Amino acid sequence: MQIVRAYLRASTKEQNANRAKQQLQDFAAQHNLTITTFYAENASGATLNRPELMRLLSESSEGDILLVEQIDRLARLSNEDWDKLKRIINDKKLKIVSPELPTSHVLLEKEASFTSVVLHAVNNLLLDLLAATARKDYEDRRRRQAQGIQTAKQQGKYAGRKEDLSKQTAIKSMLKDKHSYNEIIESVGCSRSLVAKVSKQLKEEAA
Structure with a gap:
């Protein structure tokens, strides 16, 4: 039986890393596979300092499928960190598969053929291309964001990042109803740190 490990990541703590869970489950079902374990976290894609990704790699065995929504x-990552990640993946002979990358779907086949070997090579080239594109997109957006903030500051219009009061209100209500942190995170689509922050506020208000 092929082991499928799904990796879910959101860039900011306020986003829901689990939002693509159903999409990946549907994709796996279409290929007669079952996802063994989900690894979800809120972390920047520009760093390798990702505990859940490292846990996935540590728990994986040779030939396991690493399923992601998008590459x-x-x-x-930087070229250096991408090379490090690829080296770990290649050493364990893991198979990176994504619904958005059709050439990766051949890796779901149990039996190797000449065609699958060729497509595997093509897939590796596409992975490098998509990784480079993702990095450039990240750097471009960061640069535009910094330029926008700088312009706003010069015009006296920059007020900093606003807190999402609607989320905090929802979290506060669920905490009062004795919901667990995990239930709140799943329902509201927020980070554990935000739930902890609101919980602390509630305790201070009650003191």
């Missing part, structure tokens, strides 16, 4: 969930 940029794995790779907005």
Whole structure:
């Protein structure tokens, strides 16, 4: 039986890393596979300092499938870090598969053929291309964001990042109803740190 490990990542703590879970489950079902484990975290794709990704790699065995929604969930890394990640993946002979990358779907086949070997090579080239594109997109957006902030500051219009009060209100209500942190994170689509922050506020208000 092929082991499928799904990796879910959101860039910011306020986003829901699990939003693509159903999409990946549907994709696996279409190929008669079952996802063994989900690894979800809120972390920047520009760093390898990702505990859940490292846990996935540590728990994986040779030939396991690493399923991601999009390649940029794995790779907005510098060339050096992308090479490090690929080396770990290749050493374990893991198979990176994504619904958005049709050439990767051949890796779901159990039996190797000449065609699958060729497509595997093509897939590796496309992975490098998509990783480079994802990194460039990340750097371009960061640069435009910095330029926008600088312009706003010069015009006296920059007020900093606003807190999402609607999320905090929802979190506060669920905490009062004794919901668990995991239930709140799943329902509201927020980070554990935000839930902890609101919980602390509630305790201070009650003191």
